[in-house]
Each structure stands twice: as structure tokens, then as C-alpha cells.
Amino acid sequence: MGNREKWNGKYRDVERKVNMHPPEFLISHADEVLQMLPERPRVLDLAAGAGRNSIFLAERGCHVLAVDFALEGLRRCMRQAAMRGLRVQTISADLETFVFPTQRYDLLVNFFFLQREIFPAIANALNPGGLLMFETYTSRYQAVHKGRSMRREYLLEPGELQASFPGLITLFQEETAVTDRLIAQKPGVIL
Numbered sequence: 001m002g003n004r005e006k007w008n009g010k011y012r013d014v015e016r017k018v019n020m021h022p023p024e025f026l027i028s029h030a031d032e033v034l035q036m037l038p039e040r041p042r043v044l045d046l047a048a049g050a051g052r053n054s055i056f057l058a059e060r061g062c063h064v065l066a067v068d069f070a071l072e073g074l075r076r077c078m079r080q081a082a083m084r085g086l087r088v089q090t091i092s093a094d095l096e097t098f099v100f101p102t103q104r105y106d107l108l109v110n111f112f113f114l115q116r117e118i119f120p121a122i123a124n125a126l127n128p129g130g131l132l133m134f135e136t137y138t139s140r141y142q143a144v145h146k147g148r149s150m151r152r153e154y155l156l157e158p159g160e161l162q163a164s165f166p167g168l169i170t171l172f173q174e175e176t177a178v179t180d181r182l183i184a185q186k187p188g189v190i191l
């Protein structure tokens with residue numbers, strides 16, 4: 001989704017403000033999600049960017065692995081984490097070729113990133129009882145933000161998100177003006 005150098009350039013530019021405020025969806029559902037998981041849950045933050053979601057979850061006791069192909073974003077993430085006395089593990093990798101482990105994570109977060117080919121690997125990487133939190137833009141984005149264009153392949157179609165994870169149980173779904181949100185659980189018992 002996009003070009004690695006473009007993203008690196010964005011994160012490298014110290015003049016450029018990167019939004020470190022987590023999305024409202026994550027903030028408002030974090031407590032109920034974390035209550036369902038073991039203590040110090042293992043979290044995978046996909047396309048973590050500068051790590052706003054990783055840091056938010058590390059602050060709440062999660063053991064977070066942030067993956068992104070833009071190393072400069074991950075550097076920002078590590079600096080921010082260190083300033084707060086937190087630890088976030090990072091891997092710079094292209095998610096198109098990343099080898100996902102099987103049944104490793106209690107929580108997987110995917111915010112504002114859409115790579116349809118990895119949906120089966122995402123579901124597979126969850127532990128039994130593990131949760132997926134997903135939010136990204138839908139095709140409604142174009143109607144709302146008329147001046148800005150976003151490539152169609154990066155936008156969800158109506159109903160697509162939930163249908164993409166047939167092996168998971170939907171706990172929550174919501175359409176906002178420009179995004180779809182999903183919390184879904186892998187069947188099974190959390191150990």
C-alpha cells in the first residue's frame with residue numbers, strides 16, 4: 001500500500017507533524033478488548049507507522065510488536081516509546097512478503113492499512129480466543145472528501161471487512177462516515 005520511500009520521507013521530515021493521537025475507535029474500545037485478553041497480551045500492530053497505536057497499547061501493559069516497511073516511522077516509534085519509558089519491539093518488513101507466525105498473538109491491530117492478500121494470514125496469526133481490531137477507509141471516503149483522491153484498491157467496499165474474516169466471530173462492527181470498524185474473535189479458549 002503505497003511506496004516505502006514516500007512513507008520514509010514523511011516520517012523522516014522532522015518539520016512534519018505525525019499524528020501520535022490514537023484513533024477514537026481504539027481509545028473507546030481498548031478497555032473492553034484488553035479485559036478479554038490475558039495479562040500482558042501479545043499484540044501485533046500491522047503497518048504501525050510512527051507507532052501511535054503500539055505506544056498506546058504498550059502503555060496499557062501489552063507486549064507489542066510493530067511491523068512497518070518504513071524504518072523511519074519505526075524509529076519515531078522507538079524514540080517516543082523510550083521517552084515514555086516503554087518498550088515496543090519493531091520489525092521493518094514489507095507486509096506483502098512478511099511471514100506471519102501461526103497462533104502467536106492475542107490481539108492484532110490493523111489501522112488505516114489495507115492489504116487484502118494477508119487477511120487469511122492475519123486470522124491464522126491469532127491465538128484461539130484472540131481478537132482482531134480493524135479500521136480503515138471505505139469507498140464512502142471519496143464522496144465525503146471530494147477534493148482528495150485515494151486509490152480504489154485501498155478502500156473497503158460496503159460489507160467487505162466483516163465478510164473477509166469468515167473464520168472469526170464478529171463482536172462489533174460499525175460504519176462511520178468514511179471508515180469501517182471491526183472487532184472479531186478467533187473461536188477457542190484463551191489460555
Ligand SMILES: C[S@@+](CC[C@H](N)C(=O)[O-])C[C@H]1O[C@@H](n2cnc3c(N)ncnc32)[C@H](O)[C@@H]1O
Nearest residue numbers: 001007047048049068069070094095096111112
Ligand atoms: C496511513 S499509515 C497508518 C499507520 C498506522 N497504522 C496508524 O494508524 O497510525 C499506513 C502505513 O502503512 C505502511 N505500509 C504501507 N504499505 C506497506 C507494506 N507493504 N508493508 C509494510 N508497511 C506498509 C506505511 O509505511 C505507513 O506507515
